[in-house]
Amino acid sequence: xxxxxxxxxxxxxxxxxxxxxxxxxxxxxxxxxxxxxxxxxxxxxxxxxxxxxxxxxxxxxxxxxxxxxxxxxxxxxxxxxxxxxxxxxxxxxxxxxxxxxxxxxxxxxxxxxxxxxxxxxxxxxxxxxxxxxxxxxxxxxxxxxxxxxxxxxxxxxxxxxxxxxxxxxxxxxxxxxxxxxxxxxxxxxxxxxxxxxxxxxxxxxxxxxxxxxxxxxxxxxxxxxxxxxxxxxxxxxxxxxxxxxxxxxxxxxxxxxxxx
Amino acid sequence: xxxxxxxxxxxxxxxxxxxxxxxxxxxxxxxxxxxxxxxxxxxxxxxxxxxxxxxxxxxxxxxxxxxxxxxxxxxxxxxxxxxxxxxxxxxxxxxxxxxxxxxxxxxxxxxxxxxxxxxxxxxxxxxxxxxxxxxxxxxxxxxxxxxxxxxxxxxxxxxxxxxxxxxxxxxxxxxxxxxxxxxxxxxxxxxxxxxxxxxxxxxxxxxxxxxxxxxxxxxxxxxxxxxxxxxxxxxxxxxxxxxxxxxxxxxxxxxxxxxxxxxxxxxxxxxxxxxxxxxxxxxxxxxxxxxxxxxxxxx
Numbered sequence: 001x002x003x004x005x006x007x008x009x010x011x012x013x014x015x016x017x018x019x020x021x022x023x024x025x026x027x028x029x030x031x032x033x034x035x036x037x038x039x040x041x042x043x044x045x046x047x048x049x050x051x052x053x054x055x056x057x058x059x060x061x062x063x064x065x066x067x068x069x070x071x072x073x074x075x076x077x078x079x080x081x082x083x084x085x086x087x088x089x090x091x092x093x094x095x096x097x098x099x100x101x102x103x104x105x106x107x108x109x110x111x112x113x114x115x116x117x118x119x120x121x122x123x124x125x126x127x128x129x130x131x132x133x134x135x136x137x138x139x140x141x142x143x144x145x146x147x148x149x150x151x152x153x154x155x156x157x158x159x160x161x162x163x164x165x166x167x168x169x170x171x172x173x174x175x176x177x178x179x180x181x182x183x184x185x186x187x188x189x190x191x192x193x194x195x196x197x198x199x200x201x202x203x204x205x206x207x208x209x210x211x212x213x214x215x216x217x218x219x220x221x222x223x224x225x226x227x228x229x230x231x232x233x234x235x236x237x238x239x240x241x242x243x244x245x246x247x248x249x250x251x252x253x254x255x256x257x258x259x260x
Numbered sequence: 261x262x263x264x265x266x267x268x269x270x271x272x273x274x275x276x277x278x279x280x281x282x283x284x285x286x287x288x289x290x291x292x293x294x295x296x297x298x299x300x301x302x303x304x305x306x307x308x309x310x311x312x313x314x315x316x317x318x319x320x321x322x323x324x325x326x327x328x329x330x331x332x333x334x335x336x337x338x339x340x341x342x343x344x345x346x347x348x349x350x351x352x353x354x355x356x357x358x359x360x361x362x363x364x365x366x367x368x369x370x371x372x373x374x375x376x377x378x379x380x381x382x383x384x385x386x387x388x389x390x391x392x393x394x395x396x397x398x399x400x401x402x403x404x405x406x407x408x409x410x411x412x413x414x415x416x417x418x419x420x421x422x423x424x425x426x427x428x429x430x431x432x433x434x435x436x437x438x439x440x441x442x443x444x445x446x447x448x449x450x451x452x453x454x455x456x457x458x459x460x461x462x463x464x465x466x467x468x469x470x471x472x473x474x475x476x477x478x479x480x481x482x483x484x485x486x487x488x489x490x491x492x493x494x495x496x497x498x499x500x501x502x503x504x505x506x507x508x509x510x511x512x513x514x515x516x517x518x519x520x521x522x523x524x525x526x527x528x529x530x531x532x533x534x535x536x537x538x539x540x541x542x543x544x545x546x547x548x549x550x551x552x553x554x555x556x557x558x559x
Binding site for chain 1: 310335345347362365368402405
């Protein structure tokens with residue numbers, strides 16, 4: 001791995017990463033502060049099952065359900081996936097399209113080594129955002145009056161980070177294999193959003209309920225990390241997917257011509 | 261130049277389809293040479309440079325750089341080569357200093373005295389973000405990164421793009437110093453005056469094929485003779501077009517310019533039929549040579 005490349009990749013993304021992190025902490029604090037005023041009212045709402053599934057299940061009247069619907073199933077994964085996907089695609093295919101990669105790869109660095117270093121930079125971005133979610137949860141839950149243990153908040157942050165790794169690795173694989181940023185952004189974003197929808201709606205229809213097992217989202221949130229804690233199986237699947245897709249990226253970049 | 265071969269290509273080809281690419285390039289560039297690579301846009305110059313650096317892979321043929329295979333030994337080759345791409349792109353949000361530090365670290369470090377001397381020589385602004393720099397100032401950073409590790413071989417694609425005349429002069433002096441140190445330069449350009457000024461030998465590419473490789477002196481020997489004849493009254497170009505040896509004729513007011521091979525006798529005798537105010541010889545410049553090779557190259 002090339003540490004100068006990891007450093008420069010992180011430096012380029014630090015402003016957007018830190019502003020996202022600060023915003024997430026602020027939003028979670030605000031969500032927590034809001035719960036004592038509206039939690040019990042919302043808890044009595046009769047929400048259709050499909051909508052409830054989109055929001056991570058029912059139980060909004062509890063602190064766990066409240067935070068699950070706000071951060072665990074919507075903002076958290078979508079924000080972290082967006083940063084991971086756009087970061088991975090722009091640091092590889094984006095730099096290739098801009099012509100920067102041709103200069104960098106004229107230096108004594110192997111293509112796979114360079115891509116691994118860039119992947120590490122994106123992983124650090126994901127870790128920073130996941131850490132912000134954890135911090136925001138700690139603050140938000142305290143302001144909401146408590147109700148979620150530190151272990152479960154940590155479980156959500158860790159599951160979220162590994163989900164971000166997998167989403168970023170998917171964009172990285174497409175970007176490194178094709179050199180096309182729009183394609184990498186599009187494919188990875190489509191997989192994540194479709195996964196979220198499938199995971200929410202497929203369980204409502206018995207015949208296609210199994211489709212949820214094909215989504216990254218299921219292995220992130222299927223076991224409800226805020227309510228039940230770590231999901232070793234889900235973490236393992238996401239980690240394996242990440243490793244496999246990263247391997248595809250490392251091989252893919254080495255097998256083709258660099259675009260002009 | 262009689263040094264060891266630094267770049268040797270054998271049938272090097274990259275076929276992009278529809279007649280685009282590079283076809284069967286056989287080339288040898290020797291130690292200490294400043295070698296010009298000339299051709300119009302799309303001739304295959306940049307494709308060749310990218311093949312040498314293993315940024316793209318050949319359809320067929322091979323290249324050896326500094327005795328190493330371009331495909332198998334790419335890492336060792338890139339360690340010894342300084343590269344300036346055409347249409348240089350750098351990280352727009354970062355300053356020149358950060359970019360140069362990064363590229364130096366990719367090389368495992370460079371001698372800061374060499375880098376600082378280059379920065380001073382070209383008057384590089386290192387403290388502003390790249391996006392705030394003019395094309396010429398970005399190009400200066402590109403030159404510094406290409407030269408700062410004192411490479412054995414420099415591969416430069418359109419190096420003077422955007423540079424002002426003073427910096428161009430500095431750059432040409434640097435090339436001469438590099439050549440005196442027995443280091444080698446492969447310089448691609450479509451700016452004919454640039455190649456003419458600094459190279460020992462040059463190759464002309466046309467539609468992906470090598471048209472000629474020779475020294476400038478040899479190329480000049482095959483150049484057309486030209487005469488610029490100023491008449492008292494305007495004359496018709498057609499009167500000179502059919503004369504033996506005449507290749508081209510142009511008329512501008514009372515001045516006729518004629519290019520010819522062999523004896524000047526038919527031209528002078530035809531001119532003597534009119535009142536002549538002055539006759540001036542004109543040297544065929546590289547652009548004339550280049551254009552002629554471009555036009556005459558077989559399909």
